[in-house]
Amino acid sequence: MKLNYSLDDMRLFWVVAKSGSFRVAAKQLEMPPSTLSRRISALESALGLRLLHRDAHRINLTGTGQQYLERCGPLFRELNDISGELNAEKHEPAGLLRMAVPVNTTYRWLADALNEFQLRYPKIDLEVRMSNWNIDMGEHAIDLAIRVGEPSLMGWIARPLTGVQFILCASKNATQWHNIAHPNDLARHPLVVSFPVSPWHFEHKTSRESVEYHPQGNVRLSVDDMNIAMKAVEAGVGIGYLPKRVVCEQMREKSLINIAPDWLGPQRRTYLLYRDRQNQPLRLRLLIDHLLQVAPTEY
Incomplete structure (x- = not known):
C-alpha cells in the first residue's frame, strides 16, 4: 500500500503529541497552528485512522494515536540525537x-x-x-x-x-662521481632512485637551462622511502636525487656531497x-x- 504522507508528517504528530497542544507545538515548529492542524488531519486521512481527539483547549491521543506515538517516538529521539551529534561537530573539537x-x-x-x-x-x-x-x-x-x-x-x-628542493648527492668517498658537469652525465654512473620522484628535474643556477632526466638502465636501487635512499647513497651504492632538507645533516658532516651545485631541482x-x-x-x-x-x- 502506498502511503501519501512523509516522515515529516510523522515528526509533526510526534511534536504535537509530546507538547499536548497545537499552539505550543506550532510555536516550537515555527509554523502557523492552522497549517499544523491541517498537516495532522492529512496524516490521519492518509492512514485512515484517528490519532487525536481535539477540543478547544487541549488534545488527547486516541488508543491508535498512543500506539503510533510509542512506535515512532524512539525513531525521532534517535534522529534528534544524531542531529545533535552532527551539530556538535560544527562547534566542538572532538x-x-x-x-x-x-x-x-x-x-x-x-x-x-x-x-x-x-x-x-x-x-x-x-x-x-x-x-x-x-x-x-x-x-x-x-x-x-x-x-x-x-x-x-x-x-x-x-x-x-x-616546499621541497632536490639536489644531486653522492658519498664523500665516491670521488669518481664528484664532477657532474651536466645532468646527462648521469647516464654513465650508478643511481639510487626514490619513488615516486621520477623523472629528475634540474635547472641551472645561472643559465636557467632546464633538463628532465629519466633514470633507466643504470639504476642500482629503487625504493619508495627517502631515508633508505639516503642511506644507500651515503654508503656509496650510487648517486641520489634527494631533498636538501633530508640530507642537510649529512651534508654538514661531509658524509654526503652535493656533486652538481650549479644544477638544482626546481622547488616542488x-x-x-x-x-x-x-x-x-x-x-x-x-x-x-x-x-x-x-x-x-x-x-
Whole structure:
C-alpha cells in the first residue's frame, strides 16, 4: 500500500503529541497552528485512522494515536540525537579525522606537528595512513591529505603548504662521481632512485637551462622511502636525487656531497588537500589552521 504522507508528517504528530497542544507545538515548529492542524488531519486521512481527539483547549491521543506515538517516538529521539551529534561537530573539537600523508613528510616535521595538535585537543583522534603512493581518497574516507607536486583531484581544495628542493648527492668517498658537469652525465654512473620522484628535474643556477632526466638502465636501487635512499647513497651504492632538507645533516658532516651545485631541482610544492571549505567539522578546520601555521617553509 502506498502511503501519501512523509516522515515529516510523522515528526509533526510526534511534536504535537509530546507538547499536548497545537499552539505550543506550532510555536516550537515555527509554523502557523492552522497549517499544523491541517498537516495532522492529512496524516490521519492518509492512514485512515484517528490519532487525536481535539477540543478547544487541549488534545488527547486516541488508543491508535498512543500506539503510533510509542512506535515512532524512539525513531525521532534517535534522529534528534544524531542531529545533535552532527551539530556538535560544527562547534566542538572532538571526533575522528583520517589523513593520508607521504612517509618522508611525516618523519621530517609532520609527526611532531600532529603530536602538538593532539595534546592541544585531547578529544580529537587521528588515523594516519603513511604512503608515498597516492591512495584512493574516497575509498578510504580521507578527510585531509598532503601531497607533493601539483594535485589533480577534482572537487578537492589544494592549499600550498611547504616546499621541497632536490639536489644531486653522492658519498664523500665516491670521488669518481664528484664532477657532474651536466645532468646527462648521469647516464654513465650508478643511481639510487626514490619513488615516486621520477623523472629528475634540474635547472641551472645561472643559465636557467632546464633538463628532465629519466633514470633507466643504470639504476642500482629503487625504493619508495627517502631515508633508505639516503642511506644507500651515503654508503656509496650510487648517486641520489634527494631533498636538501633530508640530507642537510649529512651534508654538514661531509658524509654526503652535493656533486652538481650549479644544477638544482626546481622547488616542488607540497599541498594540503581537503574537500569542503564551507561545511567542515570544527576538528578539521582546527587541524588545517594548525598545519598551515607550523609547516616549515622548506623541508
